Amino acid sequence: MIYGSNHIDLVNDAFWFITGISALLLFVITFLMIYFVFKYNRKKGKKAVNIEGNTKLEILWTVIPVILVMAMFWYGWIGYRDLKNPPKDAMIVKVTAQMWKWTFEYDNGVKADSLYVPVNRAIQVNLHSLDVNHSFFIPAFRFKRDVLPNKNNSIWFLPANVGKFDIACAEYCGLSHSAMYSKVIVLPQQEFDNWLKTELVKKNASVTQSSAVNRK
Amino acid sequence: MHDKEQSVSYLDYKGKHSGIFAWILSTDHKRIGLLYLMASLLFFAVGVTFGFLMRLELIAPGRTIMDAQTYNSLFTLHGIIMIFLFVIPGLPAVFGNFFLPILIGAKDVAFPRLNLLSWWLYVLGALLAVISVFLPGGPADTGWTFYIPYSIRSTTNVMPALIAAFILGFSSILTGLNFIVTIHRMRAPGMTFFKMPLFAWSLYATAWVQILATPIIGITLLLVTIERMFGVGLFDPALGGDPVLYQHLFWIYSHPAVYIMILPAMGVVTEIIPVFSHRTIFGYKFIAFSSCAIALFGSMVWAHHMFTVGMSETAQVIFSLLTFLVAIPSAIKVFNWVATLYKGSISTDAPLLYALGFIFLFSIGGFTGLIQGALSVNMHIHDTSFIVAHFHYVMFGGTGFGIFAAMHYWFPKMFGKMYNMKTAKVGFWTLFVGFNTLYFPMFVMGWLGMPRRYFDYLPEFQIYHFISTIGSWILIVGLIIMFTNFIKALRSKTSYTNINPWSGETLEWTVPNKPPLENFEVIPTITAGPYEYKDNDEILTKEDN
Amino acid sequence: MSVVAEHISEHVHRDDLGSRMGIWLFLFTELVLFGGMFLVYAVYRFTYQQEFHVAAKELNTLIGTLNTLILLTSSLTMVLAIVAIRKDNKFLSIFFQVITIFLAFGFMVNKYFEWMAKIHHGIYPGSETLLAKGNGEILFFGLYYVMTGLHGLHVLIGMVLIGVMTRFTMKGTVNSDKYIHLEAAGLYWHLVDIIWIFLFPLFYLIT
Structure with missing residues (x-):
């Protein structure tokens, strides 16, 4: 195990x-x-007994x-x-919370709205908030950790099964607090690698495009 | 046992003032108690209405009857009103004021004018809270915890709400101060500390928590106010302040505040059970000391509200450990209460039903508290509806039922009228069923991952929300039955003259119903403990007649 | 005062020991209130040691010392006022009470000039000069204004209280037999003093 x-x-x-x-x-x-x-x-x-x-x-x-x-x-x-205590070889994902959405950023700069992770690999999420307190909550994995504006919390988990699970915000953060849902999408390693590769290509393409726009 | 010709009751005597001023300027502890009772019941009605509306909104996912902003304001107001205006003053300020001096054989509290000042501060705070609803900007939407940074970013009327809570805190401090001095200095001759009724003991422990913990919330809320006004930066992360420090300061008060709320209710239950079992309390000293132990340990566990903010490991372990230990004195109380029923001569009138209801619901609240005290489980259920269910079981099933028990127990003494016993029992069972239907599903959905303070929710939770909303309707029916029963009794012409309807042995049952201005014609001299029943045979024959 | 009359006509309850106990309990709550702020100070002092060090140097130790002397002396005159009334010397008691109020006033005047000087230099919450500094310095001055401000508020309340007591002493409500109210005002005044004794080193001396 x-x-x-x-x-x-x-x-x-x-x-x-x-x-x-x-x-x-x-x-x-x-x-x-x-x-x-x-x-x-x-x-x-019957008579009561005083004990x-x-x-x-x-x-x-x-x-x-x-x-x-x-x-x-x-x-x-x-x-x-x-x-x-996260294991040394954990994959690190940077999680940014703001009113009222989550952003997930990978080592290679890829950003996503949902948290894509490979199965059976330790994932460490580094949590940061841009505005007020939030809390990163994955009910299916039985943990949450507050996301604070002045302090970088982190937590780790090890997804054992492929599937989609909810991410909720568990610290009240204003108007659309209850809509601050996202998903953690657990993929087999191979599929995850493909996804990350595609996203990287997409990202680079959009960077070139936007710089092309800038040059014009 | 029947009423002799007595001096004028506290309801009727004429002082310097007349009309409403005879009440709102009165320094008589009983009149002040009644003023608190009326004010707090009024706010209870408002709080219940807000709760009812919230439940109605949650009957189905998506928008049902209100928008998210309104919902957020409603749960904030529901919290502020229920905690600061109903539950905290509910027992000490209402029944403590009314009965503490009588229970210890005194003519009034130590500082009657200070007592009146407390009430006025309470009214001032309450008015501010009400005003904040109607000012432009809309009612506060921060939750009753006013967590920073949201509470310094929100554009709603957070300030009036903060100042209201600050003033209400001072009202509570002054009441506590008054009770401590009253208990130390005004006990009747012969009434040693260990001959005091246990309700007085619980008020004593509560009073210490009130005066030692409340100033912390006072200064904290004041700092938030200053923060909002001048941008000093003390908690604002943008200027270097630490929102987690705010949470610490907030819970240093607000956790002990939970014991301010529950201890007096435990005291009421401790009064009721021996009277209706007609035997002495089991383990007097253990119950008295457990009150003090709760007050002490309860002040050292605040950070268990913050296990998810990322404290040091040492802090997590210590606070978790202490949290488990604080359950012990409560458990001791429960065991002693149950043991008091053993070999008694039990009469199941409404006050006892409420007291037993308290034990059952409070036990559920306590046990689910243990579940949250476990670190790993807390990571999962913190800030979910599991917590909401837990504290409603403690605060409503506990303190709320304690207040209802006190109302049924002391009603004839306070008003010289008697309610219909059958209706009272029907009211109890309706409340009990409604309560569990309303709150139990929240445990389930909390465990399944339903976060709290959610205006909207995922479809898989609908069944639980639906049951819960139905429960809120049953609960309200129960409340209506209970209060109509009281109002009917108050309006009935027949006055109730039996000064000791439950055959109690404490001092309030020796004074006439609707006690006169100074309670006792002659201050009694105490020779026996509060629950020493010697007429075990008499009571049986009396029942037969 | 008619409320009192209502009660007095029924029975007169006098318990000086009880009153004293009440005052002490109230002073405890005041200590806890300031304790909350000292806690905040301690946490930030620990977090931003260097910046607190820099910021503290900007405060004028001379004015601080002067104010400490003034307050300590006023505590003495307050005690003397109580001793005088116990010895039934009404005039002397009033004299010392007035001196106490006068000293308190002097403290506030000093405080006023100190604050004003800071504000002229552009150091006040939300000012550009202050926001340009580091977070630790913002917090130091934030705490400085809040804590000395709240303390100043207590000095003002104390002045009013002693003023009322002076009036009572003149009327004879406070006399050699019943001076518990004056004693209460005195205890409150010592509390104000003691809190300053802690504020002074924390802001002015420890740099």
Whole structure:
């Protein structure tokens, strides 16, 4: 398994681990509440017993949750660790956010509105904003990272499957915040190389054209 | 148990002023509490209407009933109104003002005139917020968080909204200050700290958070105001300022503010459960100390709102760890409440239903908080509707239901009238069902990747939005049932004279309904704790009659 | 004052210790308020060390020192005013209160000239001269204006408060038995002083 390729699984595992324990505890709490309300209902005419507390019980239900939440913390942490440090050989894409669109720029100067990436290759996105705060969010890959005007954040991911996935802006940025969608398009390596080549040719052609226009 | 000939009630006595001035210039803590109640319910109605309109807009993708700018202003106003004008003052300023002095056996709060000043500041802040809607430029559209740089770029009326929040903060500080001194200095003879009702404890913890955290938001919002006026550059990235620093300062207050909102509601629940189980509270000291622990730990977890901004790894780990730990005192409270039901003699009147509803909904809110505290999961669900659902479960399912519980619990004492119990229960169940239908789908779509503050959305989320909007209608029906029930009771001619309808043991049940100006004819001397029930046999026979 | 009358007619609640506690709590909130700004200062000082160093040199240490002396002296006269009223010397108390107000006024006059000099040099938020400088210097002067400005506002409020107290002392509302209000104004005044004690080195001395 390639380092980082299981990020989605780690997030899902942490989520379901915490949700599972929570659901169980919630069930116990709710069940006890309902059970007590019926069992000790005043209509049954039983006398209430004044129990002032029980220190052993208090310690028990302090210590056990502490252990549980520490486990939850650990699960959350191991899924995050990888996200922080991109591998050395990651392909770098520069992402520029502005109200309300995304621009993706590749090493060779090619720019695109959608993020084209090869499958099974670590991608590092360097995030920069031209105006206000945005947030680069790919729900399918289970991460987001804020895009700030004064600070260059970066994050990386490893697309494991070919396909198209949504990129959303997750930090409120004004009028058309909800329309600030783009796509990450994961292609097989070969197709990606072709795409990049075609785009480069197109770009060079347009550069020559515009310089030709300028000369006139 | 019935009303003797008593001195004039707080509703009727004549002071120096008459007419409306007898109210808006009154320094009586009960009148001020009632003024807050009316004002905050008014704004609650406005906030609910905005929420209803937003949900209606979201019933289908694309434009339904309003444009994006209106929608953005609506969620901003909904946030500002609900947080600063309803939820924060909802319990401390309304029920704290009304009942704290009575609960600890005092004639009033320590500084009655300061108390009146707080109310006036509240009104001033509220008016400014209202004015900002009608000034040219349109209502603020920044979200209640006023994140920079958007809040210094937006051309809408951000300034009045900022100043409004600043003033409301000061109102809150003064109330907190008043309560701390009141609790320290005005307890009746014999009432030690550990004989205080736990609602007073929760207000005490809240008050400390209010006075120590609120100034930070005050100065922060002031700096944003100055930034907008003079372009000083303190947060503006174009001049070298740091928007992330703004976020830190904002959350240093606004996270503890969440505990300002929830702690008093926990206090109310702690009052209600022993009364309706008719037995002593389980683990008094643990509940009291957990309030303080929440106030303490709650002040050290603010950056968990900012896991995605790119802080240092150390900061991420510490804040995540502390976030998990802050859940513990809340869990202790929940366990103690449930244990208090054990071997009680439970009567399921409306206040208890609301209290149990609180426990259920707050638990969901708390557990989903754990899910967000996990770093990796947070990267995914931060700023999605999962968060929206989470804080509505805490703030509305928690504090909101706490406020409703308090209203049902203390209504006969405050107004000397009794509402219809059956209608109250119907109202509760409608609210409960509506609430879950409205907010639960947001968890699901949040996990599936629906970002928050979205005017429009992808078609795959429509089913959840649709269910959620239907839920908002049920919820509003529940609210209408509840409030008509109250209004009917207020307008009925028959006054309710049983001064202790729930057989409570705390001091407010010893004074007449609609308590007189100075609450007690003779300041009581306290010998027993607040929940020491000795008439276990009596209550059963009383029920039979 | 009729609001008070309404209450007084019912019962007189007097608790000097409680009032003192209230004042101290209020002073805490003021400290936290300024604390927020000191935090901002600390962060930017750390981020832009060199530029803060350059900018701080432009402030006039002499005026700063003079103002520090003035404020410290005024704190002393404030204490003397309270001591005097406790010893039932009404005249002396009023005298010291007036001196305090006078000193505070002197502080503000100094501050005025200091600000004006800066503004004449074109250094004020949003000015071209300032915008031409580096980000760190913009922030330094931004903080300088905001923090000393807010402090100046507190000095003004303090002056008004002490003025009201002088009036109370004349009327006899503040007297040797009941001087808690004067004491409150005094505590507030010391807070204003203390905040300056921190502002002075942060802006003028540390270069």
